[in-house]
Amino acid sequence: MVSTAYNAQHIFNPLLDRFYVKQHYDTFWAHLEDTKLESWMSQLPDILEEAINPEGNGNLPRWMNVMEQIKSYPGQVDYDLNQSAITVSSQPALSAEKKTELEHVLRGYHPWRKGPFSIHGIEIDTEWHSDWKWDRVSPHLSPLKGKKVLDIGCGSGYHLWRMAGEGAELAVGVDPNLLSMSQFLTLKHFIGESVPAYFLPLTLEQLPVSTKGGAFDTVFSMGVLYHRRSPIDHIYDLKQHLTPGGELVLETLVIPENYGQILVPEDRYAQMRNVWFLPSVKELTHWLKRCGFENIRCVDENQTSIEEQRSTDWMQWNSLESFLNPEDHNQSIEGYPAPLRAVMVCNTPK
Numbered sequence: 115m116v117s118t119a120y121n122a123q124h125i126f127n128p129l130l131d132r133f134y135v136k137q138h139y140d141t142f143w144a145h146l147e148d149t150k151l152e153s154w155m156s157q158l159p160d161i162l163e164e165a166i167n168p169e170g171n172g173n174l175p176r177w178m179n180v181m182e183q184i185k186s187y188p189g190q191v192d193y194d195l196n197q198s199a200i201t202v203s204s205q206p207a208l209s210a211e212k213k214t215e216l217e218h219v220l221r222g223y224h225p226w227r228k229g230p231f232s233i234h235g236i237e238i239d240t241e242w243h244s245d246w247k248w249d250r251v252s253p254h255l256s257p258l259k260g261k262k263v264l265d266i267g268c269g270s271g272y273h274l275w276r277m278a279g280e281g282a283e284l285a286v287g288v289d290p291n292l293l294s295m296s297q298f299l300t301l302k303h304f305i306g307e308s309v310p311a312y313f314l315p316l317t318l319e320q321l322p323v324s325t326k327g328g329a330f331d332t333v334f335s336m337g338v339l340y341h342r343r344s345p346i347d348h349i350y351d352l353k354q355h356l357t358p359g360g361e362l363v364l365e366t367l368v369i370p371e372n373y374g375q376i377l378v379p380e381d382r383y384a385q386m387r388n389v390w391f392l393p394s395v396k397e398l399t400h401w402l403k404r405c406g407f408e409n410i411r412c413v414d415e416n417q418t419s420i421e422e423q424r425s426t427d428w429m430q431w432n433s434l435e436s437f438l439n440p441e442d443h444n445q446s447i448e449g450y451p452a453p454l455r456a457v458m459v460c461n462t463p464k
Contacts, residue, residue, distance in 0.1 A: 127166075127167070127168060129178070130178075132178055132181065132182050133166075133181050133296075134185070134299045134302065134303060135166060135299075137307070138299060138307075138312065138313070139312075141307045142312045143155050145284050145310060145312075149262075149329065150324045150326040150327065150328075150329035150357075151324050151329045152324075153322070153324055153325040153326065154322060154324065157322040158314070158322065161316060161320055161322070162314070162315070162316075165290070165315045165316055165320070166292070166315055173292070173293065174292055176222070177222075177223065177292065177293060177296040179222075180220075180222040180223060180296065180300075181296060181299060181300065181303075183222075184219060184220075184300050184303055185303060187212075187216055187304075188204050188304075189303045189304055189306060190304075190305070190306035190307075190308075191203060191204040191304055191305075191306075192204060192205070193304070193305045193306075193309075195275045195276060195278055195279030195305075195309070196276075196279040199229070199231055199232040199237065199238075199245070200229070200230075200231045200232070200272060200301065201231075201232040202233050202301070202304040203232075203234060203235065204234065207234070207235065208235070213234060213235060213236060216234055216236060217236045220233065220236060220300070223293065223296055223297050223300070224428065225429040225430070225431060226240045226241070226270070226297065226429055227240055227242055227269060227294075227429055228241075228242050228244045228271075228272045228273075228294075229244055229270065229272050229428075230243070230272075231272075233300075233301075233304060234304075238428050239426040239428050240270075240272075240426065241423060241424065241426060241429035242422065243421070243423075244269075244272040244273060245272075245276075246422050247273075247336065247365070247422075248272075248273060248276050250414045250416060250457065251336075251365065251413075251457055252276070252280070254413040254414070254457065254459055255332070255361070255363065256332065256361050257280070257281075258277055258280040258281060258282045258332060259280060259281030260281060260283050261282050261283060261331035261332055262282070262283055262284045262329060262330045262331050262332075263277050263282045263284065263285045263330060263331065263332045263333075263334070264286050264288065264330040264332070264333045264334065264355055265277065265285065265286070265288065265333075265334040265336075266288050266333065266334065266352065267289055267336065267338035268287030268288060268289045268294070268298075268313070269289055269291070269294050270294045270297040270298055270301075271287050271298035271311065271313055273287075273336070274286075274287045274311045274313070275301065275309075278309050278310060278311045282310070282311075283310065284310045284312075285310060285311040286311075286312050287311070287312070287313045287314065288317070288318060288321055289313070289315065289316075290315055291315070292315055294313075294315075295313050295315045298313045299313065318335075318338075318348070318351050318352070319351065321355075323354050323355065324355075327357075328353075328354060328355050328356040328357045328358070328360060328462070329357065330357065330360060331356075331360050331361065332361045332362075333352050333355050333356050333360065333361075333362050333363070334363045335348070335352055335363070335364050335365070336366075337365060337366070337455075338366070339364065339391075340366050340367045340389050340390060340391060340392055341388050341389065341390070342391075345390070345393075345401065346405065349364075349402065349405045349407075350405055352364070353406065353407070353462060356462045357462070358462055358463065358464045359461055359463070360462050361460070362402075362459070362460050362461070363458075363459055364398075364402070364459075364460075365455060365456070365457045365458070366456065366458075367389070367453055367454065367455055368392060368393060368394060368395055368398060368415070368455070369392050369393070369454065370394070370451055370454065371394050371395065371396060373451055374394070375393070375394055375396075376392065376393045376394070377391075377392040377393075377451075378390065378391060378392075379448070380448075381448075382448060383446060383448065383450055384434070384437040384448070384450075384452075384453055385432075385436070385437040385447060386437075395412045395415065395456050395458075398412075399412070399458070402460050406463065407460040407462065408460065408461050408463055409459075409461045410458065410459075410460040411458070411459055412456050412457065412458055413457050413459050414457040415454060415455070415456045415457075416454070416455050417444075417453065417454045417455075418434060418452070418453040418454075418455060419434075420433075420434050420435040420438070420443065422434075434453070439452075
């Protein structure tokens with residue numbers, strides 16, 4: 115099986131060797147051998163080859179050039195995955211000149227949305243304080259140590275690193291955004307291949323289901339459900355990747371109970387066109403029960419603040435404050451309830 119996987123990954127466009135792709139997946143295949151995910155070794159290469167196509171995204175060559183510059187800086191340095199900013203550093207520290215050069219290179223990945231990160235002393239102040247969400251979610255999780263974890267809609271992979279920091283045996287992130295992949299691979303270059311975190315630039319619908327059934331102990335879907343035209347199908351798609359008794363962590367926009375059962379925006383919601391269904395927590399609990407989940411509980415509700423999501427020097431476009439009613443931040447600019455996020459945790463039957 116090792117030789118099959120090794121040969122399969124060589125279908126990647128040779129240009130992508132510059133982009134850390136070959137090295138990234140070389141170590142990934144080894145984690146799949148003799149597990150329920152073994153079938154991915156033959157299923158994924160063709161799917162990935164199509165997804166990571168320099169001719170299919172006009173920005174990818176530019177991001178590849180950024181990565182090529184990144185690789186001139188020392189990799190496999192000291193790292194810390196268990197504090198608010200994912201941190202990499204080296205001894206001796208980079209000179210002031212090299213640090214300035216590296217910051218200029220990293221800014222080639224604008225916008226940085228999920229984080230924060232600290233790379234060789236360069237503080238990347240991302241649009242989202244993803245650490246705040248992790249602080250709300252992590253106390254309610256079953257221990258991740260020794261578990262296989264899947265994160266759908268992982269963005270730049272901030273939470274993947276936190277999951278790995280909790281001792282996950284394998285942390286797999288899924289997100290079709292190639293800029294997010296570029297940012298993740300940059301951290302991977304510095305942290306090294308010894309940390310079992312991997313990025314698949316796919317949608318959940320493109321992700322193969324293991325031929326041996328659900329393979330992940332914990333599946334996360336955070337900030338995705340409200341973008342799905344069929345939220346019930348999304349929940350079923352998540353469920354099929356879980357082992358019996360596995361844990362689903364579903365974080366999504368909801369509406370206050372006194373607003374009604376469900377909100378379907380007429381056009382935009384907080385200036386987003388791709389928002390479809392915002393249920394109440396009671397209705398979302400019903401959806402999860404109907405999909406066969408057990409032990410369903412809402413462990414957190416939090417209205418997103420303009421301190422948690424905001425424009426920064428590393429994400430200079432409009433952010434949440436521009437999408438709220440300027441006279442009442444409890445309303446979106448369209449007059450709907452402001453973004454309220456609920457964290458649901460539940461289990462598949464054993």
